[in-house]
Amino acid sequence: MAVLKVLQYPDPRLKQVSAPVTVFDAALHAFLADLEEAMRAGPGSVGIAAPQVNRFLRVAIVDVSSKPGIPHHGCLRLINPEIVRRAGEVKGREGCMSVPDYTGTVVRAQSVRVLTQDADGQWHEYDCEAFEARAVQHEIDHLDGLLFLDRVVSARHDLFRRKVKQF
Amino acid sequence: MAGLTKRNEQWHMLTVVGADRPAIVAKLTEALFRGGCNLGEASMARLGGNFCMMLMVEGADAAALEKLVRPVTDALGLRLHLDPIHGELHRHVEPNVQVTVYGADRPGIVAQATTALAAAGFNILDLNTDVAGTAERPIYIMLIDGYVAEGVVAVERAIAPLRADGIEVSVTALDTMIG
Numbered sequence: 001m002a003v004l005k006v007l008q009y010p011d012p013r014l015k016q017v018s019a020p021v022t023v024f025d026a027a028l029h030a031f032l033a034d035l036e037e038a039m040r041a042g043p044g045s046v047g048i049a050a051p052q053v054n055r056f057l058r059v060a061i062v063d064v065s066s067k068p069g070i071p072h073h074g075c076l077r078l079i080n081p082e083i084v085r086r087a088g089e090v091k092g093r094e095g096c097m098s099v100p101d102y103t104g105t106v107v108r109a110q111s112v113r114v115l116t117q118d119a120d121g122q123w124h125e126y127d128c129e130a131f132e133a134r135a136v137q138h139e140i141d142h143l144d145g146l147l148f149l150d151r152v153v154s155a156r157h158d159l160f161r162r163k164v165k166q167f
Numbered sequence: 168m169a170g171l172t173k174r175n176e177q178w179h180m181l182t183v184v185g186a187d188r189p190a191i192v193a194k195l196t197e198a199l200f201r202g203g204c205n206l207g208e209a210s211m212a213r214l215g216g217n218f219c220m221m222l223m224v225e226g227a228d229a230a231a232l233e234k235l236v237r238p239v240t241d242a243l244g245l246r247l248h249l250d251p252i253h254g255e256l257h258r259h260v261e262p263n264v265q266v267t268v269y270g271a272d273r274p275g276i277v278a279q280a281t282t283a284l285a286a287a288g289f290n291i292l293d294l295n296t297d298v299a300g301t302a303e304r305p306i307y308i309m310l311i312d313g314y315v316a317e318g319v320v321a322v323e324r325a326i327a328p329l330r331a332d333g334i335e336v337s338v339t340a341l342d343t344m345i346g
Contacts, residue, residue, distance in 0.1 A: 047346035067342065093262075093343040101257045103343050131344060138346040148346075 004038040004053040006097045014098055015145040018049075018056040020080050024121040028059075032077055032119055036061050042097040047135040049142030052098050060139035064132045072132045081116035081140055083109075084125075092134055094148040104152035108134045176225045178207060178254040179232055185245030187218040194239050195220070202227060202235040207256050212295075218245075223254060262292050262312035264322050265341050270334040272298060272305035279329055280309065280336070287325035289315040312341065 007014055021028065031050075039048035039061055046066070050059040063075040088110025095103040111129040114136055118124060128136050138148060183195065192211065199206065207223030224232060229249055240247040266289075268280045277296065284291070293312040300306035315322055319340040326336050 042345065044343075044345045046344060049346075062346075093341055095261075095343050095345045097345065101259055103259075103261060131342065134344045135346050138344060142346075 001034065003041045004034050006038060006042065006048075006052050007054055008097075009099050009147060009149070011098075013054060013056075014051060014142070014147060016051060016056055017145045018051050018058050018143045020058050021117070024079070024117075024119060028079075029119050031055065031057075032059065032061070035059065036063075036075070036077075039063070045097055046131075047139045048097070049139045051142050051145070058143045060143065062132065062135045062139055064135055067131060070131050071129055073126050073128065076114075076116075076126065076132075076136070077119055078114065078136070078139070079117040079119060079121075081114050081136070081143075083112045083137070083140060084115045085113035087111045090130075090134075091153070092131075094134070094138060096138070096148055098142075099147060099149060102149075104148060105154070106134075106138075106148050106151045107153055108137045112136055114140075176205075176255075177228070178223050178225045178252050179229060180250045180252045180254075181220070181222045181224050181232070181236065182248040182250075183220040183222075183236075183240060183245050184217055184248075185240075185243065187213050187216055188243070191218050191243060191245070192220070194243065195222075195236060198235050198239045199224060199232075202231070204232070204235070207254070223252075223256075260290070260292055260314050261343055262341050263314050264289065264312075264319050265339045266309075266311040266313070266322065266326065267337045267339075268309040268311070268329070268334060269306060270332075272300070272307040276307050276334060277309060279332070280311075280326065280334070283325045283329060284311070284313070284315075284322065287315060287321045288317060289313045289322055289325075 035048055035050060035053060038053050039045050046064045047062040050057045058080045060078045064070060064072045065074050086109035089107055090110045091105055091107050093103050094106045112133045114126045114128060116124055204224050204226035209222040211220045229251060232249055236247060270276060291311055291313045296309040298305050299308055319338055323338045326338060329336050
């Protein structure tokens with residue numbers, strides 16, 4: 001099968017909220033394999049979310065293990081993931097396969113605890129920090145129809161946004 | 168439409184400098200829009216009370232651009248400068264190192280720091296400086312994003328001698344998360 005095509009902004013489908021997975025079957029396993037293939041096909045990509053390939057399910061993959069010397073959990077296959085705890089704030093640069101040729105500075109929680117199901121519906125909890133935590137937050141945003149462009153801040157003035165609006 | 172790319176486009180760099188006031192950007196870009204021009208990448212900032220604009224413009228030759236913009240800049244008391252450039256969109260270089268330099272203000276900080284960076288093969292992609300503190304005791308602050316093939320270690324080695332002069336220097340690897 002050909003590698004799944006990644007939707008690119010301004011495709012309005014990227015702003016759609018994805019639905020929870022309710023059926024944990026062979027088709028889900030097959031989709032995860034295809035999703036991972038699409039992630040690996042994107043140069044330098046360490047994560048992908050189902051809506052990026054036109055499937056509006058709460059499914060994402062994060063794998064930052066290629067980056068040297070950082071804490072990680074290997075290849076995380078996240079089904080119905082939810083961030084249940086966040087700590088710290090840190091700025092970092094992000095880009096996205098769905099937003100080619102642009103990177104921006106985004107403030108994210110330094111560490112997050114993710115409650116998630118696996119491909120068989122089993123629940124797990126992961127404590128992610130730094131780069132991996134950033135990737136997890138970026139991918140879960142996709143499931144809620146948010147792009148990093150919705151969170152980009154001024155690199156020049158080192159500003160943190162006032163919390164007037166919670167995404 | 169801003170930034171719509173066509174073949175054989177000729178870009179100009181429009182530079183405008185002058186006393187800051189509201190609506191400079193609005194009036195200039197409105198004139199360019201009405202004249203059928205496209206805008207590309209831009210950087211604009213208020214420096215020392217002056218508004219400074221560097222703006223990629225395409226869709227008109229130098230004479231036509233001048234005719235569109237000059238009435239606006241004259242009316243606003245701004246200096247205008249136009250250069251044809253060899254330029255294209257979608258040619259970003261991703262920075263991989265960030266350097267922060269600060270210290271009590273004195274002549275030569277920028278020259279010393281950037282000479283050391285140049286010797287390490289560091290290409291500056293974005294640089295902002297500020298003079299902060301008080302008029303009696305000013306401090307100089309410089310933030311630089313750049314690309315260097317050898318990475319953070321080479322930059323650290325090149326810039327370390329500045330610390331002996333009482334300048335604070337930090338070098339951080341920038342790792343862009345692509346998701």
